[in-house]
Amino acid sequence: MKTLTELYRALENFDWFYERSDDHGVYRQGSAAWASLQQEARGIAGGPELLAAFITHHYSGPAWGTQSKPKPPAPKEVAGAPEQEYPNQDAERNEP
Numbered sequence: 528m529k530t531l532t533e534l535y536r537a538l539e540n541f542d543w544f545y546e547r548s549d550d551h552g553v554y555r556q557g558s559a560a561w562a563s564l565q566q567e568a569r570g571i572a573g574g575p576e577l578l579a580a581f582i583t584h585h586y587s588g589p590a591w592g593t594q595s596k597p598k599p600p601a602p603k604e605v606a607g608a609p610e611q612e613y614p615n616q617d618a619e620r621n622e623p
Contacts, residue, residue, distance in 0.1 A: 528567045531602040534574055537564060538581045
């Protein structure tokens with residue numbers, strides 16, 4: 528994964544609730560995928576902020592006792608232009 532867009536797609540397709548699986552294999556696979564996503568995000572400009580925005584989105588709403596936070600917008604990539612920057616969000620959780 529090399530771009531913010533690729534990270535965005537990976538975060539969209541990530542199993543955010545793997546921790547609640549009854550299948551230990553699903554849990555192990557999700558845990559490994561989460562660790563990989565975190566490491567890859569650190570290597571992409573804007574990656575940590577995008578990751579924090581997805582965490583805030585997925586762990587908000589009535590089930591969490593908070594207001595629902597919107598899904599972050601997709602990065603805008605235009606030839607020669609920098610990718611969209613994400614504001615540093617205070618995620619209520621640093622990890623799922």
